[in-house]
Amino acid sequence: MLLTSKEIHETIRMIEEEHLDIRTVTLGINLLDAPSKNLEALCRFVYDRIYDRARRLVEFAQEAEDRYGIPIVNKRISITPAALVGSGLKHPEEFVALASTLDKVAEDCGVDYLAGFSALVHKGATEADMCLMNSIPMALSQTKRVCGSINLGTTRTGLNMDAIRHMAYVIKDLASRDSRAMGCAKLVVFCNAPEDNPFIAGAFHGVGCPDVQLNVGVSGPGVVRAALQRARNQGRLQNLQDVAEMVKKIAFQITRAGEFVGREVTRKLGEPVKFGIVDLSLAPTPALGDSIADIIEVMGVESTGAPGTTAALAMLVDAVKKGGVMASTSVGGLSGAFIPVSEDQGMVNATARGSLSLEKMEAMTAVCSVGLDMVAVPGDTPATTIAGIIADELAIGMVNNKTTAVRILPVPNTRPGDRVDLGGLLGELIIMAVPPYGCEGFVNLRGFIPPPIHSVRN
Amino acid sequence: MKRVITEQDIEGLIQNNAFAVDRDTLLTPGAREFLSRKGIKVTYETSYNQANTPITDDALARIIEEVVSSELKAQSKGASPKPDMPKPAVSPSPAAEPPARGDAEGDDQYLGRVLDAMHHTDVSTNRAIVTVVGRNTPGVVARISTAVAQVGGDLADMNQVIVGDYFSLIFVVDLSGVEKSGHSFRLFKERLQNEAADIGCVKTLVMHEDIFRAMHKV
Numbered sequence: 001m002l003l004t005s006k007e008i009h010e011t012i013r014m015i016e017e018e019h020l021d022i023r024t025v026t027l028g029i030n031l032l033d034a035p036s037k038n039l040e041a042l043c044r045f046v047y048d049r050i051y052d053r054a055r056r057l058v059e060f061a062q063e064a065e066d067r068y069g070i071p072i073v074n075k076r077i078s079i080t081p082a083a084l085v086g087s088g089l090k091h092p093e094e095f096v097a098l099a100s101t102l103d104k105v106a107e108d109c110g111v112d113y114l115a116g117f118s119a120l121v122h123k124g125a126t127e128a129d130m131c132l133m134n135s136i137p138m139a140l141s142q143t144k145r146v147c148g149s150i151n152l153g154t155t156r157t158g159l160n161m162d163a164i165r166h167m168a169y170v171i172k173d174l175a176s177r178d179s180r181a182m183g184c185a186k187l188v189v190f191c192n193a194p195e196d197n198p199f200i201a202g203a204f205h206g207v208g209c210p211d212v213q214l215n216v217g218v219s220g221p222g223v224v225r226a227a228l229q230r231a232r233n234q235g236r237l238q239n240l241q242d243v244a245e246m247v248k249k250i251a252f253q254i255t256r257a258g259e260f261v262g263r264e265v266t267r268k269l270g271e272p273v274k275f276g277i278v279d280l281s282l283a284p285t286p287a288l289g290d291s292i293a294d295i296i297e298v299m300g301v302e303s304t305g306a307p308g309t310t311a312a313l314a315m316l317v318d319a320v321k322k323g324g325v326m327a328s329t330s331v332g333g334l335s336g337a338f339i340p341v342s343e344d345q346g347m348v349n350a351t352a353r354g355s356l357s358l359e360k361m362e363a364m365t366a367v368c369s370v371g372l373d374m375v376a377v378p379g380d381t382p383a384t385t386i387a388g389i390i391a392d393e394l395a396i397g398m399v400n401n402k403t404t405a406v407r408i409l410p411v412p413n414t415r416p417g418d419r420v421d422l423g424g425l426l427g428e429l430i431i432m433a434v435p436p437y438g439c440e441g442f443v444n445l446r447g448f449i450p451p452p453i454h455s456v457r458n
Numbered sequence: 459m460k461r462v463i464t465e466q467d468i469e470g471l472i473q474n475n476a477f478a479v480d481r482d483t484l485l486t487p488g489a490r491e492f493l494s495r496k497g498i499k500v501t502y503e504t505s506y507n508q509a510n511t512p513i514t515d516d517a518l519a520r521i522i523e524e525v526v527s528s529e530l531k532a533q534s535k536g537a538s539p540k541p542d543m544p545k546p547a548v549s550p551s552p553a554a555e556p557p558a559r560g561d562a563e564g565d566d567q568y569l570g571r572v573l574d575a576m577h578h579t580d581v582s583t584n585r586a587i588v589t590v591v592g593r594n595t596p597g598v599v600a601r602i603s604t605a606v607a608q609v610g611g612d613l614a615d616m617n618q619v620i621v622g623d624y625f626s627l628i629f630v631v632d633l634s635g636v637e638k639s640g641h642s643f644r645l646f647k648e649r650l651q652n653e654a655a656d657i658g659c660v661k662t663l664v665m666h667e668d669i670f671r672a673m674h675k676v
Binding site (some may be wrong): 005007008009010012016066067068070098187201253257259260 | 643664
């Protein structure tokens with residue numbers, strides 16, 4: 001079982017040149033036992049519990065980075081959906097105060113983001129859910145590190161169109177509070193939201209999870225792209241099966257690295273922290289070459305969004321899953337490939353070239369995780385149209401039994417083609433064109449979209 | 459009525475790193491192996507040993523070896539386990555059941571190795587992979603290996619590639635000495651990186667071996 005120098009060089013090349021990293025270690029913390037009726041007691045409890053569990057997360061993650069030489073880009077916290085934690089609160093202002101507490105504890109723990117300012121309203125909203133949703137524009141615009149998500153539908157329950165419509169207005173309101181609509185980058189709406197997702201903004205600590213759980217999100221589009229490019233240059237790609245085979249092998253290695261590092265950090269954190277899952281998603285960054293779009297283009301599609309894109313993406317995602325599942329028995333979260341437009345330089349370029357449209361994005365999300373992610377539209381897009389975009393996307397998830405999501409930024413005072421730089425991992429937005437025809441009549445009908453026939457499975 | 463003890467039973471019965479058995483106890487080979495792997499002593503209940511000399515550790519070790527060796531022999535000959543496998547350690551004194559040594563010395567040596575391996579199966583390796591890339595200058599290997607030794611590391615393996623003016627070195631360093639002398643991995647890493655930077659190396663990576671294993675070995 002000695003390592004060969006080829007294996008050693010290969011690993012080092014993956015890390016040094018091809019951006020192999022652990023995208024995130026996310027510590028999920030249960031807060032269900034919080035005293036939810038008294039705001040002051042609640043905030044104190046929430047702060048103490050989170051600080052107690054997570055104060056050494058960053059330290060231990062850095063130790064693992066040092067020891068194993070693989071960067072862990074983000075250290076994050078997810079919590080029980082805040083609408084459940086604060087189920088006794090009666091006013092949106094109280095949720096804003098809770099968000100401030102969360103922001104404070106995230107800062108004190110040294111993590112990048114804290115997610116779980118969330119509500120699950122797929123079957124209907126409680127009073128606390130409504131308060132949380134109404135508090136979002138204020139809560140997310142006033143805090144730096146707090147992220148929120150709302151589950152608006154599931155395959156088993158259908159889509160809550162009332163909540164979708166409501167959230168469209170919330171998103172518009174949140175976007176209007178900042179010239180770059182930055183708050184919207186921290187808010188995502190879901191269909192079939194997973195309980196153990198380590199990725200921001202959609203992470204929350206599900207009610208079915210243990211007290212404390214560490215989830216890992218791996219990365220690695222750069223590694224896949226570089227390997228495919230090398231194979232292509234050397235004439236080793238005979239057919240599409242070869243591509244699938246290569247992707248599988250790389251996904252295996254990436255997943256093993258992720259799980260190994262995740263378990264190490266879990267071990268250091270000690271009881272009661274349990275290792276949760278590895279999320280197999282290929283998560284791009286704005287770094288050059290670390291892009292899903294680039295992989296699709298290396299596979300031979302001229303520009304992402306051109307015909308062939310969806311098929312290439314479907315094959316890529318499937319191969320990633322197959323390699324990852326072979327590597328780990330603890331697979332969960334979103335597990336697929338992310339196509340966040342602004343965070344992926346290749347996607348930004350494709351949008352700028354005009355080959356990638358909102359409609360093509362929607363088609364692509366039918367075969368990959370997670371959905372319309374980091375999509376920017378003009379600020380004057382009507383709320384009902386945004387509700388329609390959300391409903392379309394979530395319907396894909398509902399019918400296909402998969403997670404879909406929308407993270408949309410209606411950036412004020414912009415027109416299609418404008419560029420907005422968000423900085424850091426969030427990258428650069430290019431405003432996409434929205435079809436001129438609306439869906440006001442449909443959205444204003446209100447009510448629920450009943451679940452599809454295959455929801456009746458028992 | 460003889461009683462059969464399995465591996466699961468043992469986990470429930472172990473106290474203070476010792477496992478008590480009485481006259482009517484039969485230990486399965488799996489149970490025995492489990493005990494020796496975990497370094498647990500088998501003790502015999504006093505009520506049984508009253509009239510006899512208590513079993514010594516040496517005697518017990520010999521008996522365990524005997525059981526294991528007979529099993530190994532059976533396996534190496536491709537034969538199914540003998541139906542009349544040697545009676546497990548219920549004998550209170552070595553004299554009552556003199557341990558039959560292997561026919562040849564080779565057996566004993568083999569056995570020693572196997573028993574040794576049994577005690578070390580779960581121990582993960584504690585080694586670092588150090589990769590240094592740079593322009594070829596005299597004394598690079600000497601300087602790096604001296605630095606390794608200074609912090610208590612032990613050079614386990616080395617591989618070098620020289621292309622033109624440049625070299626790439628891979629050292630495999632045993633870290634047990636580093637930890638014994640109280641140095642952290644971080645210090646070890648910094649020490650090597652400083653040394654390499656001093657010589658003018660372009661890149662020095664120090665990574666624990668486990669990550670390579672996780673990625674490359676199934």
